[in-house]
Amino acid sequence: MLRDQAVGPQPTREIHPGARGQPLRRLLELIGTQLHLVLGAIVFALPFVWMVSTSLKADRQIFAFPPIWVPDPFIWGNFPAVFIYAPMHLYFFNTLLIALAHVFGAVFTCSLAAYGFARLRAPGRDLIFMVMVSQMMIPYIVMLVPLYLLFAELEWIDTFYPLTIPAMLGTPFYIFMLRQFFLTIPMELEEAAIIDGASRLRIWWTIILPLAKPALATVAIFSFMFAWNDFTGPLIFLNSREKFTLSLGLQAFMFERRTMWGPLMAASTMMIMPILIVFFLAQKHFIQGIALTGIKA
């Protein structure tokens, strides 16, 4: 497992005398590194600065050459203006509702299955696990057309069910990640409880879940982000405006008012903000999760 601190500068190497002496060369290298880093940071950060700057500018400053970076004066009006054209608060709650269903599925259903895969022996279990892993490789699109027909049959089109029910029944990716984590929890912790006659469900709830908090946080964040960002699902399964999610609402807003860059950038900022807040509160889990899904598993 990878700790947050591990992703960063490496521990100081032993310096072999003579091999890398010259302090001047060392200094130049350091400056070179900093220069590249600053350059990279500018390229990656400027779009955000541009977005926020545009959202705080009046039209006459938005359409100006050369581009103006610092709004003068600061205009807050673009933010309330968004709500005139798009019921952002409604989109926000719809998205939140769907995202919470995803988090529920990731934390409870997936950890339940992951516990089964990690700890309980049953004939065919490993075969089922293999099937689940290969499920991850099927592109969503292969299922999309029949899913649409199925949901139409169930009269689920233009409801939240297609976006919540399947997610609440678990996602193989999160099951996989949680299983990997559960395998690292020492068996002894459960054995005493088993001898005391505790049921497996109770062990899962009172022993495993509390111990797995870091991994649960990671899958909770991943599933929240997925639902928050998803566009294809809402596009296909939702029709009426009052059920739109942020992604869909924002897309419709742009489609209708292509040149209102102030309000559009204000809306984008509002959609990105919660994600950034989640990120900064839980940076550790992000880095950990990504590394965990990567190679070391």
Next chain:
Amino acid sequence: MTTAQPKPRLTNAAREALTCYLFLLPWGIGFLAFVIGPVVASFVLGFMDYEIVTPARWVGLANYIELFTDDARFGMSMGNTLYYVLVFVPFHVIIATLLALLLNQKARGIAVYRTLFYVPSIVPIVAGAILWVWILQPEWGLINSTLRIVGIEGPLWLASLTWSKPALILMALWGSGAAMIIVLAGLQGVPQHLYEAAEIDGANRWQRFQHVTIPMLSPTLFFILVLSVIASFQVFTTAYVMTGGGPAESTLFYMLYLYRRAFVLLDMGYAASMAWILFVAVLALTLIQFKLASRWVYYEVEQS
């Protein structure tokens, strides 16, 4: 949980197995209803003509024959997608690697830089797409305004036949941060003693990179390569939001065309056969990559 009261008592193993199945049950229900069922249905649908309003009709291979012989958009959308994959993937892997190498050095404020490089990859795709439409806007957008300062008149980007695909690729590359983190983790998994041994053997910096870093990093790079090929074949949202497939269908990617066939024209059978072609193509490409991997991917024999 496992209360089979009237029947004879279960053995411990049977009890445990039953418990296991019960734990897997919620996922199993979802798997059958929303994965296996639809996959099978989609395969069958591919041999049918089904436009929702009229009853489904068995047409055998007609959809596939039409796709390959009588549908110019099919070839074109595949071509657009291949262009996207072939340009995006190498840049993506190279940028992620370069950024990771940069971050794997001792310098002030590494954590801040790491965050800055990573954050664009978690931006909601629609919000990012709208932001980039504005950045790429030919008259007042950030890129062309900046170019104009140095006296260059930038292209029309999303409105240009030649530049629409590169513009979408540029935007996607902005999100290389997630891959960067994976490469960074890979870099830090390279044992220090290998570098020290190479240094003692008189290897210079480039030689150490070539003969230590690259082979040790190759499994990570392979992983990213496979994933980004799969993902970029399915490029959809940016094109849908930013260009709608235009101009003159220059950004009509495969998924976008499939979406139109299925959910605009309601040509469900035809769309299902398109989905299967994509599935098989991506699967074949992935298998080829695995075959080729033995030539350049280095796996350590002993794993910790």
